[in-house]
Amino acid sequence: MKKIQVVIDRRTDEAKDIVSLALRRPDGENLPAFSPGAHIDLFLPNAMTRQYSLIGDCSETDRYEIAVSKAANSRGGSLCVHLALNEGNALEISEPRNNFPLQPGHDSFLFIAGGIGITPILSMIRHCERRGWSWRLLYLARSRAHAAFHDELCAFGADRVRFHFDDEAGCLFNFAHASFIVEPGVPIYCCGPAPVMKAVEDFASNHPDNPAFFEWFSPPVESGAGGVATGFDVKLQRSGQVLHVPEDRTILDVLEEHGYALPCSCREGMCRTCETGVIDGVPDHRDYVLSGGERAAGRTMMICVSRAKSPMLVIDV
Template identity: 50%
Template sequence: MSLAPTEKLTVKVAGYVAEAKDVVLLELRDVHDGVLPRFEPGAHIEMHLPNGLIRHYSLLNDSRETDRYVVAVGRAADGRGGSDYVHQRLAQGAQFQIGAPRNNFPLDPQAESYLFIAGGIGITPIMSMIRWCCANGRAWRLVYAARSRQRAALYEDIRLLGGANVHWHFDDERGGHLQAGDFVRDLGRGEQIYCCGPQPLMQAVQAACAGHHDGIAHFEWFSAPDTEARPAESGAFEIQLRRSGVSFMVPPDKSILEVLEENGFSIPFSCREGTCRTCETGVCSGTPEHFDYVLSAEERAAGKSMMVCVSRTSDPVLCLDL
């Protein structure tokens, strides 16, 4: 089964269990128990929650399964309401729509071996990668950090898949945070890094990778890095909407998304930070300045689409497929 990018599938919550402290595990199945679209390790789905929020969650089960999707949702104390709804209101039997699996964090099947570095709920996209490695006889090791053993999602699953390949780091037991650079410096020949977790962990791995060649490390950002320069410093420009036949000015202190919303356009969005790809919009003409964290280098160079929540242009006019 396959879905077009704009198509939605209705699923039901076939399983809902507490996985760890402040983490719940959801098993999703087609509402008619049909076959689900296939996915690749590292993929995520866009969940249209019953309260109207759109949120993205990584698929952590075996990518060969076509009868279910499994996601884990960590409760974020300072979140925007999605995780609270899942933890407080969602229950077994609930139904909602999802989009087709998308992958901003693909695993390179040609790598000789893999170093996975995960922090907290960042283990979720890594799990399908580990399952792929086990199924295909590929060498892997995992460094997994959490505040405590009780908050380590999928602890038993990881032990069963390959406990000897795992370095556990629990802050309360070790008396401090993981020093991720120690593992990056010990990188094997042909080994690639896949990292997902809190910003400090991700940035520490980025810094430790500075001496290695480009493309050796891959990151899945749950939120935009605090240290990144934001695009609000860019100047004003005009957007033309080809299909709608209208145009608007985008001032320096507003995003394209905000201007569209102010003028009555309903554009799907989730993060407003360029990390989820929900607001991706086609570009008809003009050169986008990309400030997102999801497009590949090839997609950026092609300039055929952009994330209107953060990306801009230095051209006087940008024409969008809206």
């Protein structure tokens, strides 16, 4: 994975427990182009790697902007960003990747963001504004104090931006309420915590005229997709070596145990870093990034979580 050297040019408190960082090259040169919904890997000083969505207008590549919420149960990533990163610090990042792109064929959109899920959505909104496309946003947050970019979004007007604050409403948002209306044919783009994502999935399943696209920040609580794990063999196309993957290990685990250093990051099927080509066999997809068409084709898989439906997989390693 190619790494890019950047410096933190600006750090801003955007809301309660949310900071944004503006990243620039030390030499001032432009960064690689990106599309709305893209994210980068941030290689943190505590040796952790975390993925953060780019929130800026994709027409502006003199800097990348990200926003990070300090998770209550942080495993060290967001805590490091909040406590250890300051203006002037040097960092390494990856080139942008996009698992959550705006699909072609639409010029009207409904965006739903829960909490820090506003980050990829904000880039999409800025892109739509530049293109003159129609959009509406439903922004859900625990409280007004936790709503990042609140003032910027308010400026778009109540006809386009609807806020729901749990503490003020006294309840979570009800997607079955008559006030929640989506015009037929308008696609839904959603990012947020698992309960929001599940509620929108349920809504979309009952409204097939509204295609829905999701960016998961963490696997659903009821994940473990794919059923009971069983062992299988994996053949490495380039060397011909055959390795057994037991029921309690992943393909990535086994490859690493045998000395293979492969790109990986989240180890949860969320980031696409470990994507590997499938030469033969039937993958048991357990990721959250492949499209339905990619899953059906079976020519690629995330080896950090996905397994095999066939006794053997031949992979491009």
